[in-house]
Amino acid sequence: MTTRSLYCGPPEDPMDLHGATALVTGANRGIGRHFAVELLRRGAKVYATARRPELVEIPDAExxxxxxxxQASVDAAAAVATDVDVLINNGASTAGGNLVSGELDAIRQVMDSNYYGTLAMIRAFAPVLARNGGGAILNVLxxxxxxxxxxxxxxxxxxSAEWGLTNGVRLELADQGTLVAALVPGLVATETMRDFATNAGIALPDDxxxxxxxxxRLALDGLEAGEIEILDRIGAEVKATLSGPPRAFDLAAVARAAMSA
Incomplete structure (x- = not known):
């Protein structure tokens, strides 16, 4: 049995987002909106997408x-955005609850959007990226x-499933020159994160x-440098735990440690 490295090395020429054409999913708010705005600031053309496009208020974005x-919506977007060379898979459900006690429909929805929705986007846009020179895919994990x-x-x-998907797609698209990267943050100061902490009775310090x-900015700098996994501090700390026994992420412990530091 032979193995192939999932790390293909940085591109011979660093990726320059100035002049690129990017499509961002879930661009109506949160991280997705910031992606669209920052890509525009760096000189890219941006397709800002959302299920409710009337909520997208980003000047200069299409x-x-x-x-x-x-699938029909995905296919329609791929038919319009034929000049895309950077795909940012950001939009997905963050709900779901617990696996044993949660609503099965909610669990299916969170898997459908994070895994199958991301896969649908990649399958639809992989040929587009190939025609446009390879480009890049960034999955927000x-x-x-x-x-x-x-x-x-x-x-x-x-x-977890989306991480496996990202690694598999990276291997499959290497020959067409597509960089496939994962953004793996720890705790992001979004409204969703704050609401989750509040509902759990946890006070998360801003720092x-x-x-x-x-x-x-960290993500796009990493993409331009050809990185395949882009981590913030807590993301790096969490990945380091993979060398030991499985354990849960203790949000309360993180909060206590931050307040006592």
Whole structure:
């Protein structure tokens, strides 16, 4: 049995996002909106997509309706955005609850959007990227892909599946010159993250979370450098735990450590 490295090395010529054409899913708010704004600032053309395009308010972006869980919607976007050479798979459900006690429909939804929705986008846009020289795909994951979190184990499982998907796609698209990268943050200061912590009765200090704008700059710098996994501090700490026995991500412990530092 032989193995192939999932690391293909940085491209011979660093990727320059100035002049690139990017499509961002879930661009109506949060991290997705920051991606669209920062890509525009760096000189890229941007397709800003969302299930409800009327909620996208990003000057200079080309707004498209896109539901990544609807194959017809995905195909329609690929038919319009034929000049894309950077695909940012950001949009996905963060709900789901726990695997044993949660609603099965919610669990299916979180898997459908994070795994099958991401896969649908990649399958639709891989030929587009090939025609445009290879380009890049960036999948927005989460540190819980490498651990789990009580209260939303379904989301953690979906992100674990998406990490496996990312590694598989990287191998499959290497020959067409497509860089496939994963952004794996720890705690991002989004409204969703704050609501989850509040519902769990946990007060998260601001300095333990990374601001979305800072995360996006980190991600795009990494993409331009040809990195295949882009991690913030907590993301790197979580990945290091893979060398030991499996364990849950303890949000309360992180908060306590930050407040006592």
């Amino acid at each position: 707004v498209l309706r896109l539901d990544i869980t609807d 989460s540190g819980v892909a490498w651990t789990t979190v009580d209260g939303n184990t379904a989301y953690a499982a979906a992100k 333990v979370m990374i601001e979305p704008a800072d995360l996006v």
